[in-house]
Amino acid sequence: MTAALRQLAVCYRLQLRALSTSWFDGPLAIFFPLMFATAALLVYRIHGDEAAMQYAGLGAAVMGMWTCQGVVASSLLQRERWAGTLELVVVAPVSLARVLIPMTSAMATIGIYCVVVTVLWERWVFDLPLQVESWPWFVVSLLMAAATLSLFGYFLSVTVVRYRSSWSLGAALEYPGWLLCGFLVPVDLLPDWLHPLSWAIPTTWAMAAVREAAAGTSPVRDLGVCLVIGVAYAVLAAWLGRRLLESARRHATLALT
Amino acid sequence: MTSLRIFFVGGLMSYRAMFNWLSPWILIPSMVVSPICQVLLFAYIGRSAGVGSDAFYVIGNALNYAAIPCLFAMGATIQGERDGHTLGVVLTSPARRLPLFLGRALPVVVNGWGVAMVGVLAGTLLLGVRIPGSAWPGLLVVVVAASASCTGLGLAMGALALRVRESAVLGNVLFCLLLVFSGVNVARADLPPWMGHVGGWLPLSHAIEAARGVAAGSGLGDVSGLLVRELGVGAIYTAAGLLLLSYFEDESRRRATLERT
Numbered sequence: 174m175t176a177a178l179r180q181l182a183v184c185y186r187l188q189l190r191a192l193s194t195s196w197f198d199g200p201l202a203i204f205f206p207l208m209f210a211t212a213a214l215l216v217y218r219i220h221g222d223e224a225a226m227q228y229a230g231l232g233a234a235v236m237g238m239w240t241c242q243g244v245v246a247s248s249l250l251q252r253e254r255w256a257g258t259l260e261l262v263v264v265a266p267v268s269l270a271r272v273l274i275p276m277t278s279a280m281a282t283i284g285i286y287c288v289v290v291t292v293l294w295e296r297w298v299f300d301l302p303l304q305v306e307s308w309p310w311f312v313v314s315l316l317m318a319a320a321t322l323s324l325f326g327y328f329l330s331v332t333v334v335r336y337r338s339s340w341s342l343g344a345a346l347e348y349p350g351w352l353l354c355g356f357l358v359p360v361d362l363l364p365d366w367l368h369p370l371s372w373a374i375p376t377t378w379a380m381a382a383v384r385e386a387a388a389g390t391s392p393v394r395d396l397g398v399c400l401v402i403g404v405a406y407a408v409l410a411a412w413l414g415r416r417l418l419e420s421a422r423r424h425a426t427l428a429l430t
Numbered sequence: 431m432t433s434l435r436i437f438f439v440g441g442l443m444s445y446r447a448m449f450n451w452l453s454p455w456i457l458i459p460s461m462v463v464s465p466i467c468q469v470l471l472f473a474y475i476g477r478s479a480g481v482g483s484d485a486f487y488v489i490g491n492a493l494n495y496a497a498i499p500c501l502f503a504m505g506a507t508i509q510g511e512r513d514g515h516t517l518g519v520v521l522t523s524p525a526r527r528l529p530l531f532l533g534r535a536l537p538v539v540v541n542g543w544g545v546a547m548v549g550v551l552a553g554t555l556l557l558g559v560r561i562p563g564s565a566w567p568g569l570l571v572v573v574v575a576a577s578a579s580c581t582g583l584g585l586a587m588g589a590l591a592l593r594v595r596e597s598a599v600l601g602n603v604l605f606c607l608l609l610v611f612s613g614v615n616v617a618r619a620d621l622p623p624w625m626g627h628v629g630g631w632l633p634l635s636h637a638i639e640a641a642r643g644v645a646a647g648s649g650l651g652d653v654s655g656l657l658v659r660e661l662g663v664g665a666i667y668t669a670a671g672l673l674l675l676s677y678f679e680d681e682s683r684r685r686a687t688l689e690r691t
Contacts, residue, residue, distance in 0.1 A: 346461045352467070
């Protein structure tokens with residue numbers, strides 16, 4: 174048990190250090206959604222509607238978490254492959270999940286930085302202090318968003334491992350995620366056929382929980398659904414990861430570039 | 431004649447060799463899916479906020495996305511030489527620098543134009559925006575001007591790529607600045623005055639305004655002033671890019687930093 178926790182902590186710490194020293198994965202992952210949040214808030218500010226600004230401000234604060242996960246997680250195994258370390262990851266005497274989940278958790282931590290920076294940015298640049306009725310539930314909802322996003326990132330990383338240009342797929346997921354998760358646009362405003370897609374993403378429920386916490390109502394139901402969906406992605410990813418690895422070993426395609 | 435050959439043939443070869451987004455597995459998500467999704471994202475934000483029309487966001491965001499190939503492809507066609515360890519060969523060749531680097535810009539302008547038009551076409555179809563048939567020829571011309579001026583900024587960024595290691599980060603930062611300052615989602619008149627003023631010195635601002643005018647029924651003559659200003663801004667960045675390239679080339683010879691990565 175202690176050894177397992179130590180392995181998870183070492184993996185997490187190393188990945189967080191690697192991400193923090195990369196201009197692309199660190200500062201840019203915060204700057205990019207921050208600028209999109211700024212563009213969206215400039216649109217919302219035109220009518221000067223306080224309630225609408227609060228709505229957009231909350232969503233804008235959380236949307237960076239999606240960016241930090243989507244792009245990097247999609248290319249996670251591809252990066253290991255380019256660095257020549259994928260074989261080491263695969264032959265490690267622990268399951269792939271125990272290597273990848275700490276990595277995606279480190280990305281989710283960058284996402285938390287992004288939330289803090291955006292909240293401060295909104296306060297200083299837009300004079301928009303976020304009104305949150307229940308700070309404990311707000312923090313729990315954010316942590317749940319981070320935790321389930323790391324499980325979703327784990328799912329993404331193994332799903333696109335056979336796609337050589339997986340980073341471009343990850344980048345293409347950025348805008349749909351921002352739209353589907355209800356960060357800046359209510360899900361109800363989207364076409365009906367898109368609603369099931371929105372509901373299938375744990376972050377949609379985490380965002381709903383964040384809004385419930387801000388409004389002072391109970392986010393327990395949304396948090397529960399978010400957790401169940403996040404765990405379902407992790408189970409699916411564990412199964413897919415095993416299948417893909419077996420296939421890669423059988424066909425000698427692990428080092429495919 | 432040699433300069434013309436370098437401009438057209440050399441430019442196309444460099445673009446094909448260096449710009450690895452030519453692979454359909456990268457091109458489709460990056461150049462087709464993403465611009466459409468950006469258009470939809472801001473059109474829905476506009477609907478949710480009750481600000482602007484769908485046409486406003488379709489034009490603004492489609493033209494804004496032209497910046498992605500214009501910035502990144504120009505950066506790649508210069509930085510790619512360094513990554514491939516062929517920059518020294520290029521810079522020791524007796525080819526004139528003007529056709530050598532401007533030739534690389536021509537395919538990029540076409541690429542940027544194509545990406546912007548994908549965004550405009552898909553946006554109009556998906557959101558049910560109606561742009562009069564008579565406006566399309568003018569719109570095509572305005573998008574060429576936008577793409578050309580943005581490629582000028584890309585050339586300046588490409589020159590900086592001789593010195594800055596993280597050109598992908600630089601490209602993303604410039605793209606974001608264009609998104610916020612160029613009147614993409616909020617008309618420059620509605621931005622804080624200092625932001626509107628800054629936007630006037632960036633590519634895309636005048637072209638987006640012109641494109642919105644043309645889509646609303648104005649003739650090309652009515653927006654000619656805006657087009658001239660857009661091309662003027664692009665020319666300034668192009669000149670700055672060529673000067674920077676010359677400066678960094680000289681300095682890298684003097685300090686032996688050409689291959690430093």
